[in-house]
Amino acid sequence: MRRRVVVTGAGVIAPNANGVADFELALRKGRSGIRRHEKMEELGFASLVAGVPQGVDELAANAFDEDLLRAMNSSHRFAALASVEAWRDAAFSPSAAGDAAPDWDTGAVIGTGIGGMDTIGERVVPFTDGGKIRRLGSTAVEQVMASGVSARVAGLLGLGNQVTTNSSACSTGAEAIALAAERIRRGDAKRMLAGGAEGASHYIWSGFDAMRVLCRTMNDAPERASRPMSASAGGFVAAAGAGILMLESLESAQERGARIRAELLGAAVNCGGQRGGGSMTAPNPEGVRRCIRAALADAGVGPSAVGAINGHLTATGADPREVESWAAAFEAKPGRLPPITSTKSMIGHALGAAGAIEAVACVLMLQGGFVHPSINCEDVHPEIEPHAASIPHELLEAPGLEVVVKAGFGFGDVNICLVFRKWHA
């Protein structure tokens, strides 16, 4: 029999808040974390706004020693801070470095969509092209290897179970949670830190700007720039950060008397095969619908049990297709879809971290009995208009909220869907 998986800890570094307590406040208030970005302006980007977590270097300087800081680029700092928060939130103390035994029962799946592009852009390429190979020192590899984010966290906390990094573009952070849960379900680990981290770097964002998928129409109104489901949506807002959940078998959580934040009831992943309307950059709608239905089936709940949807909803032309897919998967006529909200309306699109930060939001909504507002869509997109009544423009108090579904759809036509349930102690 597969083991039940619960959430016993959470940590977040997001553009609109650091730490889960302030993140919950920010979500309730509909606080935007999008700001004008000087470097993008200096370099002539078309989009001049981004969601960058604030005050992180100071937090990191207080948390980690100088030796470590020299080997931690932005994605490492976000991943490490969120992981330490989740670890403490689950009532564990950071383990001593050195000869202490690792925690053989706890592992990590921490993904990243792009990886250490700040290190590549600022050090590896200029030093290598300049013939200054020695000058790279010893810290370049650990910051550019894809698994750097999970490796860094494992070293900080002394994790001894599987430690790996997944990568599936914008599905990454939520996919990590599904992969980690699978390991706990099988009984291969008691606990897994799971989520994603994405660095803040213009080197990551330039390619998206060139694709014309970043919002370039709201440069003078940053807080209004991320507009999922809006008729005036002009593309997504580049963002960064990390979200981490401590997943744990129910058995282990109960044995140690841990506080349980929520249950991860089910999950599904698939790929639309870049067929049937799907491509490298757009999802095959049939793939999306199958993924949502498979997650509900895995969770053993029907659409009528779902109290809220936290969509992928990035503020591109894909939003109307996504809402159509939710309605089709739920077999919901207009007006019958549960509340559907986009965390990206406040924080932008944190790429490989997005699904994980948004999963943290789902857990907080279930625990706190609310659905956070989806801001900046007062002008609902005409193709979404039939479902407009399902969009919460203001905070929705929902004390009876029992099940929240989170989905993510990534480049490569890959899909992920997670189903969380409120925990009744």
Place this chain on the structure above:
Amino acid sequence: MTQSEIFDRVVKILTPYVKNQEALASVSEKTHILDELKVNSARLVDVVLEFEDAFDIEIADEDVDSVETVGNAVELIQAKLG
């Protein structure tokens, strides 16, 4: 630059890499950089780059092989300074 000035600067450069603060508190020329100060061996590459910058010298990779103690580092730097 006197030997004791070089020693002080070497210890200052090593300090952020040191994992054993007790050994650092009683550091001498005989203190072993890896075994006693517990500096991660991979980080020696970065320490050497900092020596080069701080003393405006060049240190060849093979020179580094002879450095085990803090005193070895001071001697190497003194030799390069001429």
